[in-house]
Amino acid sequence: MNQRQFVAGDKSGDGGGRPGKNGDGPKRHEAIYQSISDAIIEHRLKPGARLREDALAEVFGISRTGIRKILQRLALEQLVTLTPRRGASVTRPTADEAKDVFDARLMVECGLMPEIARRITAEDLVALRDMAQRERQALKSGEQSTAIRLSADFHTRLASISGNATLADFVERLCSRSSLILAVYGNAGHLGCESHDHDDLIGYLEAGNGERAEAFMGRHLKAIEASLSIHVEEDEAPDLFEIFSG
Amino acid sequence: MNQRQFVAGDKSGDGGGRPGKNGDGPKRHEAIYQSISDAIIEHRLKPGARLREDALAEVFGISRTGIRKILQRLALEQLVTLTPRRGASVTRPTADEAKDVFDARLMVECGLMPEIARRITAEDLVALRDMAQRERQALKSGEQSTAIRLSADFHTRLASISGNATLADFVERLCSRSSLILAVYGNAGHLGCESHDHDDLIGYLEAGNGERAEAFMGRHLKAIEASLSIHVEEDEAPDLFEIFSG
DNA sequence: ATATCGATCATTGTATACGCTTTTCGGCCC
DNA sequence: GGGCCGAAAAGCGTATACAATGATCGATAT
Numbered sequence: 413m414n415q416r417q418f419v420a421g422d423k424s425g426d427g428g429g430r431p432g433k434n435g436d437g438p439k440r441h442e443a444i445y446q447s448i449s450d451a452i453i454e455h456r457l458k459p460g461a462r463l464r465e466d467a468l469a470e471v472f473g474i475s476r477t478g479i480r481k482i483l484q485r486l487a488l489e490q491l492v493t494l495t496p497r498r499g500a501s502v503t504r505p506t507a508d509e510a511k512d513v514f515d516a517r518l519m520v521e522c523g524l525m526p527e528i529a530r531r532i533t534a535e536d537l538v539a540l541r542d543m544a545q546r547e548r549q550a551l552k553s554g555e556q557s558t559a560i561r562l563s564a565d566f567h568t569r570l571a572s573i574s575g576n577a578t579l580a581d582f583v584e585r586l587c588s589r590s591s592l593i594l595a596v597y598g599n600a601g602h603l604g605c606e607s608h609d610h611d612d613l614i615g616y617l618e619a620g621n622g623e624r625a626e627a628f629m630g631r632h633l634k635a636i637e638a639s640l641s642i643h644v645e646e647d648e649a650p651d652l653f654e655i656f657s658g
Numbered sequence: 659m660n661q662r663q664f665v666a667g668d669k670s671g672d673g674g675g676r677p678g679k680n681g682d683g684p685k686r687h688e689a690i691y692q693s694i695s696d697a698i699i700e701h702r703l704k705p706g707a708r709l710r711e712d713a714l715a716e717v718f719g720i721s722r723t724g725i726r727k728i729l730q731r732l733a734l735e736q737l738v739t740l741t742p743r744r745g746a747s748v749t750r751p752t753a754d755e756a757k758d759v760f761d762a763r764l765m766v767e768c769g770l771m772p773e774i775a776r777r778i779t780a781e782d783l784v785a786l787r788d789m790a791q792r793e794r795q796a797l798k799s800g801e802q803s804t805a806i807r808l809s810a811d812f813h814t815r816l817a818s819i820s821g822n823a824t825l826a827d828f829v830e831r832l833c834s835r836s837s838l839i840l841a842v843y844g845n846a847g848h849l850g851c852e853s854h855d856h857d858d859l860i861g862y863l864e865a866g867n868g869e870r871a872e873a874f875m876g877r878h879l880k881a882i883e884a885s886l887s888i889h890v891e892e893d894e895a896p897d898l899f900e901i902f903s904g
Numbered sequence: 905a906t907a908t909c910g911a912t913c914a915t916t917g918t919a920t921a922c923g924c925t926t927t928t929c930g931g932c933c934c
Numbered sequence: 935g936g937g938c939c940g941a942a943a944a945g946c947g948t949a950t951a952c953a954a955t956g957a958t959c960g961a962t963a964t
Binding site for chain 1: 914915916917
């Protein structure tokens with residue numbers, strides 16, 4: 413699927429962006445937000461990539477005002493970094509941030525498991541299995557972007573079963589950031605979740621065994637974190653003295 | 659009802675808002691954000707209060723553009739609610755949201771306790787004791803706003819000791835929202851944390867007893883939640899049939 | 905030839921202008 | 935007298951214009 417999901421035809425329909433043409437504003441903005449967010453999560457926009465307001469405005473056929481709003485939202489979710497007077501760029505997570513994110517996931521996603529095991533329905537199980545299967549398939553056929561997206565969606569969907577919207581939202585953000593972390597510190601070929609892991613987890617949940625699911629999720633997340641190659645590359649302000657004093 | 663806590667003298671300094679006068683922009687925006695955020699957390703702006711962009715723009719001496727940016731940030735933190743075409747108002751949390759927020763606090767704040775007990779320093783203890791004492795004093799002298807603010811600050815500061823910026827940030831948001839919840843469901847006179855609770859908690863942490871601190875925090879939060887009077891007032895779309903069919 | 909300084913250019917920050925929607929108030933009809 | 939409809943006003947959504955700042959490239963001097 414090509415990623416031209418933003419409808420470029422819509423802007424030409426009004427004869428050149430007549431101002432004041434209101435109406436489907438909120439929906440369009442949400443769609444643009446999703447487009448950019450997806451592109452980042454799927455690594456089609458890589459960490460460090462600059463996001464110029466003019467360019468985005470032209471691409472999506474709205475003015476810079478709307479783009480800025482979307483960029484600010486993405487910045488609050490820490491998917492993009494807003495540098496004063498320099499503009500927006502895709503966030504390049506530090507090693508510390510990566511550790512924080514995975515520690516947070518460990519605490520929250522594991523803590524949620526018992527409640528999820530209690531509340532999970534047959535419908536949920538069907539949806540989760542479908543996602544897990546599609547993820548495995550994507551992984552096998554080399555569609556990395558799709559696999560990454562499905563993996564994040566799996567964890568997010570799981571959290572939403574808990575019924576706690578606040579925590580589910582938090583997990584969703586953490587998964588988005590994890591995707592960025594994988595882009596920077598992940599080894600090619602071994603990206604994130606082992607596919608059968610998710611299937612195993614579904615099994616524990618179907619059996620209503622929250623404690624095993626919790627323990628398994630813990631190992632699962634620790635395995636992902638362990639698979640990262642966190643070379644503490646201090647790109648900015650290298651210690652020249654130490655480098656040249658040997 | 660006019661709150662003049664903002665510095666109005668600063669805006670008159672440039673002779674009437676000359677456009678393009680740049681320079682201290684970011685700092686000023688942050689200050690305005692803090693002003694509004696504080697007013698909400700301290701219950702000086704009550705849930706449901708409308709926040710008109712024009713009025714705020716005039717009050718703070720910047721244009722609506724900047725105000726909108728700040729309002730959107732507050733909306734993402736769920737302190738204000740943005741209704742399309744209707745503008746912004748202070749969020750009135752639902753009973754469900756209140757439950758979610760306290761469940762989240764229970765999980766995260768308790769889960770953080772062992773690590774906090776491990777990392778807490780003498781300096782932290784001094785700061786925490788100071789806050790707890792000031793909170794008790796404010797409570798005694800009837801300064802509700804100050805007490806609420808200090809209570810939220812206490813929990814936030816505590817979380818930051820864990821060293822996990824992501825989770826600390828999450829706790830900060832949860833505390834802000836808790837303040838809103840107290841404004842809607844709290845009983846007057848018995849607001850939030852019992853003051854000596856915080857002192858007891860500090861004691862456990864100083865002793866390095868993370869497990870007792872965790873258990874105590876659990877009771878503490880449950881006590882706050884239990885003190886709420888959550889009458890499930892379904893203001894919007896009341897079920898008239900049920901009401902009049904008896 | 906290279907380094908530094910200056911000018912132009914590219915890009916963001918902020919304000920303002922204008923259209924559209926919603927609300928409210930007044931008049932009219934029932 | 936009360937309710938409904940219409941018009942005016944108020945307030946939000948979006949685009950555009952302008953200014954300031956940081957970056958880049960070129961010229962000049964050493």
